[in-house]
Amino acid sequence: EGVWRISKLGVSVHEDPGKDFLGVSEALLKEIAKVLEFPVASMLPPEAFNVVRKSFDARKFQKEAKFVYTVDMDAHKLLTLEPRTEEFITELEPKHGHLEILHNDTISGDLTSMIHGNRNIDEDASLGEDVNKFSTTTKKPKVVVVGSGPSGLFASLVLAEVGADVTLVERGQAVEQRGRDIGALVVRRMLQLESNFCFGEGGAGTWSDGKLVTRIGRNNSSVLTVLKTLVQFGAPNSILVDGKPHLGTDRLIPLLRNFRQYLQELGVTIRFGTRVDDLLVKGEHVVGVKISDSKGNIESSCQKLEYDAVVLAVGHSARDTYQMLLSHNVDVSRKDFAVGLRIEHPQELINNIQYSELSSEVQRGRGKVPVADYQVAQYVNGKYKDTLSNLEPISHGCYSFCMCPGGQVVLTSTDPTELCVNGMSFSKRSSRWANAAIVVTVSSKDLEALNFHGPLAGVQFQRALEQKAAMMGGGNFVVPVQTVTDFLDNKLSVTSIPPSSYRLGVKAANLHELFPIHITEALQRAISIFDKELPGFVSESGLLHGVETRTSSPIQITRRNDTWESTSHKGLYPVGEGAGYAGGIVSAAVDGMHAGFSVAQQLGLYDSTI
Ligand code: FAD
Structure with missing residues (x-):
């Protein structure tokens, strides 16, 4: 009886059958039979098994690449469908790392079902009757959520589900108009200050690779709830199973709608x-917000709006908002972040490095194995040669970040005098290029030594780098580039610059x-x-693009x-990446x-956090 989880x-x-097949193949049944020590794999009914994770593992030290x-396993279903398995199943013992009994608390639902019991989201046209279940007040508390990135959207969803009167305020445009604004940027070099790769519906991650991997762990029940909620809004079920x-x-836009x-x-x-x-x-209480349309016109009729709570979900590029917070003495502290360059290689090269002869199976995202x-x-030692008189070696972390296989390099500036880049891709990851940020950590101590x-201080440093990059590109959003080999040799790439996926030109x-x-x-x-780990990474076809600065927020709104x-103001709830509490x-x-539940609790709308 019960559900057993069989791993590895x-x-x-x-x-x-390949990366897109998420069912139970004959080959998988053979592996299951080995763990169960059941002699005839073909007798195992596939219906009794459910694939919950499938990853591709092509690490070099193993004999061959495999799907893991x-x-x-639903033991009851298995026994019903194939009674001859009884003597093997009834004597099953947990095996470390391979076999465990699954407890119910590891299963979670989407957000709506979780709040309202197990009802389907489609049945939830009217949630009015449920609101009273949580509410201890008669008047709906009013909450404003500032920013419609992932943190603002999920805070709004929780608060609306538990019965708050929610207003979601976004400086950028809805995805339809935002798409046109981004088109105008990429084709005609017209940067809309408030509707671009960082600002607009869905936040910074809408025109992105949409990677849903996170360091907080795939089996964390909150992560599962978020993923299941995304499935409710149209993400494919495979995101619940795929290891990465x-x-x-292309999938994010309809999901956001x-x-x-x-x-x-x-x-x-x-x-x-x-x-x-x-x-x-x-006093020390935030009681509302002052708004303007994004062109800076103050709307006379609704200039000042009062709310019971203000959720600040503004992301890492709301530099004007950060400045405004300081003017009210809101507690803001510096936080480590990272800056560097975006490297781009031909995707075929990365496939070859990672998969060797298997790379022919990639077929630009349509093949059997995922695009590599x-x-x-790496930790590396460096010295502050330029600013400190005492030269102490200081260790800095340097790492790849936000790798976009089959993607393209895009402009994430929010001001025409500044230039910074990032990467995006479409669901098939079928472009000819692979890009990733290669960044170095910047600590508070670094900033002091650099006179910020x-x-x-972190924002000033980011801005200084972005302004320099804009000048080095010569304006018009042209990106300064250098081949990775020339960067290592400290010389200009004059002879041949490899092609770049960046649409607005490189110099x-x-x-x-x-x-x-x-x-x-x-x-x-x-x-x-890195070249030792990925031989060929340092090659003339690797092109470094400047500059990658907005990897995460350089501050924390504590x-x-x-x-x-x-910590300084009641009624103000800083959340998400911009507040320094998330990255991705x-x-x-x-x-x-979580913030949504916390606010709901403070307002008497919900009586326990998840
Ligand atoms: P954001 O998504 O930044 O949302 C903040 C929102 O607030 C914005 O829409 C902004 O317009 C709005 N706003 C700001 N100030 C105000 C104001 N004063 N008034 C009203 N509205 C305001 N992460 C991943 O996990 N996977 C990826 O593949 C990935 N790729 C990325 C690719 C690109 C090009 C970029 C730029 C980022 C990428 N990221 C990725 C990072 C990810 O987008 C962010 O970590 C995530 O969006 C942070 O969510 P958030 O809700 O905290 O803030």
Whole structure:
């Protein structure tokens, strides 16, 4: 009886039907039979098994590349369908790392089912009757959520589901208009200051690779809840199973439309093209916001809006909002972040490095094995040669970040005098290029040594690098580039610059001029070491693009552990990446979800957190 989880079932690439098949193949049944010590694999009914995780493992030290599965076995179903398995099943013992009894608490549902019991999201046209279940007040508390990135969307969803009167304010545009604005940027070099790769519906991750991997762990129940909620809004079921799930921009856009529609059905007022310019503060209490349309016109009729709670989910690029917080003495502290360059290689080269002869199976995302990615990290010693008189060796982490297989390099500037880049892809990951950030950590101590002071020192440093990159590119969003070999040799790439996926043009420049020396040296050393792990990484076809600065927020808007309110101001709830509590789509969504429950609890709408 019960459900058993069977892990680490390896099926060779040749026997497996391929990356898109998520069912139970004959080859997988053979592996299951081995773990169960059941002699005849073909007698095992596939219906009794459910694939819960499938990853591709092509690490070099193993004999052959394989798909690695985790499978849940319904013992009752198995015994009903094939009674001859009884003597094997009844005597099953947990085996470390391979076989365990699954407890119910490891299974979680989507957010709506979780809040309202196990009802299907489609049945939830009217949630009015459920609201009273949680509510201890008669008047609906009013909450404004600032920012419609993953954290703001999930905070809004929770709050609307438990019965708050939610207004979601977003400075950027809805995905339809945002798509046109991004098109105008990529084709006609017209940067809309408020509707671009960072600002707009869905936040910074909409025109992205949509990677849903997170360091908080795939089996964390909050992560599962977020993923299941994304499935409710149209993400494919495979994200629940795939070891490295990703959506791609083409899947994110319709998903966000469904999310928006559902929020509106719940009664959420969504105001695109509306920016929060100021907080309404009484004593140490935030009681509302001051808004303008994103062109800076203050709307006379609704200039100041009062709310019972303000959820601040503004992301890492809301530099004006950070400045505004300081003007109210909101507690803001510096946080470590990272800066560097975006490296791009031909995807075929990365496939060859990672898969050798198997690379023919990739077929630009349509083949049996996934388009190859990589992840590298290294600690390297450096010195502050340029600013400190005492030269102490200091260790810096240097690592690859936000790798986009089959993707393209995109412009993430929010100001025409600044230039920074990132990467995106579509669901098939079928472009000819592979890009990733290669970044070096920047600590508070680094910033002091570089003469950047105050809570927004990190923002000033980011901005200085971005302005330099813009100048080195010569303007018009042209990106300064250098081949990785020339970067290691500290010389300009004059003869031949390999093609780049970046659409607004590239210009040869010596990227050493961009950074303080210790960052350049850390990048040089780490890249040379990465080449040992990924032979061919340092090649003339590897092109470095400047500059990658917005990897995460350089600040933390500190909050209390118990109420999630700002440590300085009641009624203000800083969440997500911009507040320094998340890094990536899923962790931001998880943070927004938890914040939603916390706010609901403070407002008497919900009586326990998840
Ligand atoms: P954001 O998503 O940044 O959302 C903040 C929102 O607030 C924005 O829409 C902004 O317009 C709005 N806003 C800001 N200030 C105001 C204001 N004053 N008034 C009103 N609205 C305001 N992460 C991954 O996990 N996987 C990936 O593949 C991935 N790829 C990425 C690719 C790109 C090109 C970029 C830029 C980022 C990528 N990221 C990725 C990072 C990911 O997008 C962020 O970690 C995530 O979006 C953070 O969510 P958030 O809700 O905290 O903030």
